[in-house]
Amino acid sequence: MTTPTTNSRTIDVALGSRSYPVWIGPGLLTDHARWRATLRGRHALVISNTTVAPLYLPRVSEGLEGLQWSSYLLDDGEAHKTFANVGRALEALAQLGATRDACVVALGGGVVGDLAGFTAACWMRGIDFIQMPTTLLSMVDSSVGGKTGVNLPAGKNLVGAFHQPRAVVADIDTLASLPDREYRAGLAEVVKGAAIGDPAFFAWLEQNAEALNARDTAPLVEAIARKVVYKAGVVARDETEQGERALLNLGHTFGHALETAGKYQVLLHGEGVAVGMLLAAQLSERLGMGTAGDTTRLHRLLTTLGLPTAIPGGMAPEQLLALMRLDKKNLAGTLRLILWRGIGRAEIVSGVDEADVLAVLESATG
Numbered sequence: 001m002t003t004p005t006t007n008s009r010t011i012d013v014a015l016g017s018r019s020y021p022v023w024i025g026p027g028l029l030t031d032h033a034r035w036r037a038t039l040r041g042r043h044a045l046v047i048s049n050t051t052v053a054p055l056y057l058p059r060v061s062e063g064l065e066g067l068q069w070s071s072y073l074l075d076d077g078e079a080h081k082t083f084a085n086v087g088r089a090l091e092a093l094a095q096l097g098a099t100r101d102a103c104v105v106a107l108g109g110g111v112v113g114d115l116a117g118f119t120a121a122c123w124m125r126g127i128d129f130i131q132m133p134t135t136l137l138s139m140v141d142s143s144v145g146g147k148t149g150v151n152l153p154a155g156k157n158l159v160g161a162f163h164q165p166r167a168v169v170a171d172i173d174t175l176a177s178l179p180d181r182e183y184r185a186g187l188a189e190v191v192k193g194a195a196i197g198d199p200a201f202f203a204w205l206e207q208n209a210e211a212l213n214a215r216d217t218a219p220l221v222e223a224i225a226r227k228v229v230y231k232a233g234v235v236a237r238d239e240t241e242q243g244e245r246a247l248l249n250l251g252h253t254f255g256h257a258l259e260t261a262g263k264y265q266v267l268l269h270g271e272g273v274a275v276g277m278l279l280a281a282q283l284s285e286r287l288g289m290g291t292a293g294d295t296t297r298l299h300r301l302l303t304t305l306g307l308p309t310a311i312p313g314g315m316a317p318e319q320l321l322a323l324m325r326l327d328k329k330n331l332a333g334t335l336r337l338i339l340w341r342g343i344g345r346a347e348i349v350s351g352v353d354e355a356d357v358l359a360v361l362e363s364a365t366g
């Protein structure tokens with residue numbers, strides 16, 4: 001059992017009968033009684049990857065004793081978040097003889113979580129899954145809210161489903177092995193939440209940036225919890241992105257294009273979001289919406305957290321614009337972007353002129 005400490009939090013994602021807890025704290029993977037209680041049937045498939053499974057699958061597998069279970073391991077990397085791997089994971093469920101009360105356990109970062117959730121959404125038209133996020137990014141963002149899916153060569157997350165987990169088990173002990181660059185990428189999605197709608201949190205991040213860089217536990221847990229509370233609130237009000245939830249995409253139309261243009265070898269998702277948020281801020285200023293002072297604060301915070309803020313070399317503005325045309329927020333063939341009036345004031349804007357987007361991309365390309 002985990003002893004409750006000030007570094008443990010439980011946050012509820014309030015969705016009526018489909019509500020679920022997000023547990024944040026140390027020792028949670030081995031707190032078997034807690035998460036095992038969310039599994040209903042006799043079968044479980046753990047989906048993980050070749051980096052995470054050797055580190056953390058033993059802690060999870062002890063908790064699955066008595067069940068019929070197996071694992072499906074992805075090769076590591078965003079390039080493996082594919083339809084083909086969903087097919088193979090579904091075959092693993094078939095091999096297991098998984099019935100409708102089976103559970104998929106997603107053990108890993110956002111790539112594993114998105115793919116495992118989509119697999120669970122597809123098997124027999126939808127079975128349970130639980131999220132065990134092991135990256136900062138997946139703890140603060142991808143494990144919460146039920147967006148699941150995979151990439152196509154044409155773009156990020158073009159195939160997917162809304163499918164909520166039954167629980168999120170965010171064991172902060174797993175962050176001890178997370179590489180520095182991945183940790184910083186997670187901080188980008190924390191900054192995003194504050195930039196969209198929580199100015200007090202943004203100021204807190206400015207004050208605590210160095211402590212977060214040092215991975216001090218108390219501020220880190222505070223940052224994870226504040227971001228999850230913020231996201232859970234948005235998801236509870238607009239689960240399927242009919243309105244407000246689109247704000248969580250701040251920086252993503254640019255960011256996804258940057259990730260895809262680099263074939264997932266140049267920028268991590270969080271890094272793309274960092275650069276994308278600044279491009280959105282610059283575009284907002286160009287359109288007379290943004291304020292230079294707040295763009296400077298955003299730039300300063302991202303830089304302090306060791307995140308990139310410029311478009312990497314070798315990416316052509318026209319190519320990025322073409323990728324942005326396939327973004328899922330677009331309607332009637334026109335760009336629909338999340339723009340930024342300043343800290344805590346993001347807005348959905350339809351019909352953005354491509355010439356303005358191109359001008360911003362050109363001015364930000366070295």
Ligand SMILES: NC(=O)c1ccc[n+]([C@@H]2O[C@H](COP(=O)([O-])OP(=O)(O)OC[C@H]3O[C@@H](n4cnc5c(N)ncnc54)[C@H](O)[C@@H]3O)[C@@H](O)[C@H]2O)c1
Pocket residue numbers: 049051052055076077078081108109110111112114134135136137138141142143144145146147148156157174175176177178179182185269270
């Ligand atoms: N569904 C959503 O709402 C949502 C939100 C944000 C991002 N995403 C998606 O999440 C993905 C990015 O997730 P990510 O940043 O976690 O990347 P990731 O899943 O690729 O993990 C990052 C790297 O860290 C490794 N890793 C994971 N946990 C580790 C640990 N504890 N110790 C050592 N290494 C570890 C992984 O093997 C990988 O190499 C993208 O596909 C993005 O589109 C989805």
Ligand SMILES: O=C(O)C(=O)C[C@@H](O)[C@H](O)[C@H](O)COP(=O)(O)O
Pocket residue numbers: 141145147156157189241245246248249252328
């Ligand atoms: O939960 C959401 O809603 C988000 O937009 C969170 C994003 O950080 C995340 O990257 C998400 O996967 C993007 O979704 P998409 O709909 O733009 O593919």
Ligand SMILES: [Zn+2]
Pocket residue numbers: 141189252269273
């Ligand atoms: Zn994201």
